[in-house]
Amino acid sequence: MDFRLTEEQKMMRDTARQFANDVIAPIVAEDEASHRFRPELVRQMGEMGFYGCVIPEEYGGNEAGMVASMLVTEEVARVSASYGVTFNMQSQGPALALLRWGNEEQKRKYIPGLVAGELLGAFAITEPNSGSDVASMKTTAVRDGDHFVLNGNKTWISNAHVADVALVYAMTDRAAKHKGMTCFVVDMKKTEGISTQAIEGKLGLHNSPTGEIYFEDARVPASAVVGEVNDGFKICMTMLDNTRLSCATRAVGVARACLDAAMHYAQERTQFGKPIADFQLIRADLAVMYVEDEAARLLVLKAAHEKEVDPNVRNTMSVSVAKYFASEAAVKAANMGLKIFGSYGFSTEYPAERLYRDAKSFQIVEGTSNIQKIIISNHLLK
Numbered sequence: 001m002d003f004r005l006t007e008e009q010k011m012m013r014d015t016a017r018q019f020a021n022d023v024i025a026p027i028v029a030e031d032e033a034s035h036r037f038r039p040e041l042v043r044q045m046g047e048m049g050f051y052g053c054v055i056p057e058e059y060g061g062n063e064a065g066m067v068a069s070m071l072v073t074e075e076v077a078r079v080s081a082s083y084g085v086t087f088n089m090q091s092q093g094p095a096l097a098l099l100r101w102g103n104e105e106q107k108r109k110y111i112p113g114l115v116a117g118e119l120l121g122a123f124a125i126t127e128p129n130s131g132s133d134v135a136s137m138k139t140t141a142v143r144d145g146d147h148f149v150l151n152g153n154k155t156w157i158s159n160a161h162v163a164d165v166a167l168v169y170a171m172t173d174r175a176a177k178h179k180g181m182t183c184f185v186v187d188m189k190k191t192e193g194i195s196t197q198a199i200e201g202k203l204g205l206h207n208s209p210t211g212e213i214y215f216e217d218a219r220v221p222a223s224a225v226v227g228e229v230n231d232g233f234k235i236c237m238t239m240l241d242n243t244r245l246s247c248a249t250r251a252v253g254v255a256r257a258c259l260d261a262a263m264h265y266a267q268e269r270t271q272f273g274k275p276i277a278d279f280q281l282i283r284a285d286l287a288v289m290y291v292e293d294e295a296a297r298l299l300v301l302k303a304a305h306e307k308e309v310d311p312n313v314r315n316t317m318s319v320s321v322a323k324y325f326a327s328e329a330a331v332k333a334a335n336m337g338l339k340i341f342g343s344y345g346f347s348t349e350y351p352a353e354r355l356y357r358d359a360k361s362f363q364i365v366e367g368t369s370n371i372q373k374i375i376i377s378n379h380l381l382k
């Protein structure tokens with residue numbers, strides 16, 4: 001077992017760290033207040049190859065690998081959890097699913113644009129009455145000649161109202177439940193019958209657009225089917241294996257940001273005549289934050305390494321373990337970090353409250369912590 005990073009992996013990580021510090025960090029506070037999303041940052045990260053690590057060169061990628069992808073994602077998420085989400089929208093979600101399940105025409109049409117950050121991506125599973133229970137979704141796709149007609153709505157979709165292309169999951173055979181779901185690659189801006197609406201008033205991730213999508217007799221060509229008709233559930237679950245891992249990595253980045261901010265503050269803030277970092281109770285919290293973040297990172301890198309050895313491996317167990325542990329560790333670190341800031345942790349002038357709000361997302365998205373525990377226990381008991 002070799003825990004050392006390759007020179008290429010170190011180079012990708014360091015480039016991402018520098019970009020996050022130099023380009024993203026200066027605008028985080030301002031954009032947090034205005035809830036602004038900057039697509040130009042996505043394009044810049046695309047140009048720098050951040051989204052191309054898991055994509056072959058012939059589709060615009062750089063083949064640096066899944067471990068490199070996670071290292072880059074962590075560095076961006078450490079500075080902005082919102083821009084960390086873009087890795088799922090541009091590469092780990094639609095692009096990687098199309099690479100695995102799409103036909104040649106779909107791959108050439110969409111993957112290079114997603115990887116370059118020129119096309120904004122999305123994936124739409126969740127509906128108002130269907131979250132954890134994916135197979136209960138109500139959106140339908142009915143064949144009509146050489147088209148499918150989509151009806152229904154999706155909610156809590158990252159990039160919903162800004163996306164150029166989305167993987168949309170819909171039921172083609174409701175009676176067959178999870179065996180009657182199909183995945184479509186949809187041109188969001190060019191398809192009649194699609195409308196979107198932003199979800200305002202979120203707790204966190206203020207620079208990551210989230211919204212609803214409405215399909216009203218939206219006609220998509222039969223050529224938009226990804227894989228085979230009724231293969232959607234399988235595609236969805238393998239896609240979630242990848243997006244979940246990316247989510248775990250973002251949690252690692254946010255937990256590290258909590259630790260960095262708390263360490264900095266604890267050394268500056270004096271009480272009882274000395275820096276609060278001198279108090280053993282504060283040090284104990286910092287130590288726990290470090291240990292749990294390091295453990296979460298190792299779980300993420302193990303799962304990423306498994307995918308690198310065989311990109312088509314279903315390492316659902318490793319991914320769920322990493323996602324569950326990293327999400328819980330991030331929320332705990334955000335809680336401990338905020339506590340170390342005292343009343344300044346309660347202020348929007350310091351980063352602790354943003355990290356606290358953003359960290360909560362990890363326990364919900366890509367399958368809640370409860371769902372990860374169900375997956376893990378099912379694997380244990382099978």
Ligand SMILES: Cc1cc2nc3c(=O)[nH]c(=O)nc-3n(C[C@H](O)[C@H](O)[C@H](O)COP(=O)(O)OP(=O)(O)OC[C@H]3O[C@@H](n4cnc5c(N)ncnc54)[C@H](O)[C@@H]3O)c2cc1C
Pocket residue numbers: 122123124125126130131132133155156157158159205210361364365366367368369370371374
């Ligand atoms: C910021 C943000 C971005 C998102 N982006 C996307 C996106 O891009 N695409 C997309 O499709 N979705 C997206 N989602 C939706 C997200 O994936 C869902 O919210 C999530 O899967 C949970 O579904 P739900 O909210 O309907 O909760 P529910 O499924 O209603 O769950 C409610 C509670 O019940 C628990 N629960 C449910 N079933 C069980 C069970 N069997 N046993 C025990 N407990 C259970 C859950 O853990 C949770 O605590 C996003 C959500 C957020 C907040």
